[in-house]
Amino acid sequence: MKQPLSGYRVIDTTAMVSGPLATMQLADQGAEVLKIERPDVGDYTRLASNQRHGFSASYLNNNRNKRSVALNLKEKAGRDALLRLCADADVFVQNFRPGVAERMGIGEDDIRAVAPDIVYCSISGFGDAGPYASYPVYDPLVQALSSLASIQGGADEARPRLVRTIVPDKLTGYIAAQAITAALLARANGAPGQHVRVSMLDAVIDFLWHSDMNSQTFVGDEFDQARAASFIDLIYETTTGYISVAVQTDKEWQALIAALDTPEWNDDPRFDTPASRQDNIDARLQLTQEKLAENSAEHWLERLSTHGVPCAPVLTRTDLLSHDQIAANAILIETDHQEAGRLRQARPAARFSQMPAADYRGAPALGADTHAVLAANGFSESDIDALVAAGAIGPTHESS
Incomplete structure (x- = not known):
């Protein structure tokens, strides 16, 4: 039985995280993803730290189940080879700054000339228009411009803080993958192939509005959030480590009182209603x-759980590897990579009841599949030799 996206071909010219994560979602769901890379260095994440046998963990964790084709797109012969691969493709994905793909000769019009019904996806940092459109982008800049850093700081007047993971990059990847799949579904239902545009800034602002922008929702009645409800996180120190406890309803509040054996809190007027508990949040959390x-x-975890109070231990990254809940759901998988050795990764979060278990293939070496992919797409040995002589493709390797 096939995977959900089996039979679809994706041409992936992206690098770093947002684009490669998007296309890895598609590859994990069965699409054939051809990762087009510069022959000299490839995806820049290949050079990241924490490496084994020439493979960085960052590269491995965003390029599973793909095939690497090393093409020099600065050479006409390299671009022509790319266009030949696109002719039978369903999706083309790029994450160059706006205008760069067009100058390279791989813009939407160029690709659609050989593949009229292709889904063309552009991933950018700040969008196609505006004063920031052509700026270089990194995750912290989007956290800053989207107000995420201010929200993480806790209040408008507090010092902004970055979220300690690259939320804009990763969120954009997931949104792009979903949008590409939606465009493919629309095409299957009769719509033409279309251009899907996703920016990191769009993704984060959309993401924030569902929970963090209530103060800006009612037009004409906006207000600054100059005062935080509380700067105390719902992380509590115990004698042996940290736990998280969260209560919202009256039932959960009463359960917390019973678990902590603090009946006197029932007589405290600061905590007699949900509203008063929110107004006195600092006092409540401190107690x-x-x-x-x-x-x-x-x-406490045993006692709180027994009383039905929502709670969980705070795990380190190392703790997570052996926790019963993670093991029970088989969230982590281990596979053997031909060159990098034994790997541990997270399986795809979505599971499909009528699909077989995925057969994971490790991220490829640079140019590992160039020869095989070209040969399978009608390039003769002499064609491939000519591309090598022209500097249009890099050295070929056996696939990993």
């Missing part, structure tokens, strides 16, 4: 912290 500091994480 909770003082009580939880009296015993171990193990003690």
Whole structure:
């Protein structure tokens, strides 16, 4: 039985994280993804730190299940080879700054000339228009411009803080993958191939509006969020480590009181309604912290769970590897990479009930599939030799 996207071909000219993550989602769901790379260095994440046998963890974790084709797109012969590959493709993805793909000769019009119904996806940093459109972009800049850094700081007047993971990059990848799939579905239902545009800035602002922009929702009644509800995180220290406890409803509040054996809190007018508990959040959280500091994480997690209070341990990255909940859902997988050795990664988050278990293939070496892909697409040995002589393709390797 095939995977959901089996039979679709994706030409992936992206690099770094947002684009490669998007196309890896498609590859994990069965699409044939041809990763087009510069013959000299390839995707820049290949050069990142934390490497084994020439493969960085960053590259491996965003390029699973792809095939690498090393083409020099600065050479006409390299661009012509790319266009031949596009002729039978369903999707083309690029994440150059706006205007660059067109100057390279691989803009939408160029690709659609050989593949009229292709889904062409452009991923950018700040969008196609505006004063920032042509600026170089990195994740922290989008966190800043989208107001995410201000939100993470806790209040408008507080010092902004970055989220300690590249949310804009990764979120954009997931949104692009979903949008590409939607465009393919629309095409299957009779719509023409179309241009899907996704920017990191669009992705983050859309993401924030569902929970963090209530103060800006009612036109004419906007207000600054100059004061944070609380700067105390819902992370509590115990005698043996940290846990998280979160209560919202009256039922959960009463369960917390019972679990902590603090009946006197029922008589405190600061906590008698959900609204008053929110108004006095700092006092409530401080009292909770003082009580939880009296015993171990193990003690409190068992007691809180018994009373039905939402809670969880705070795991380190190392702790996560052996936690029962992660193991029970088989979230982590281990595979053997031909060159990088034994790898641990997260399986795709979405699972399909009528699809077989995925057969994971490790991220390829630079140019590992160039010869095989070209040969399978009608290039003769003499054609390939001519491309090598012209500097249009890089050295070929056996696929990993």
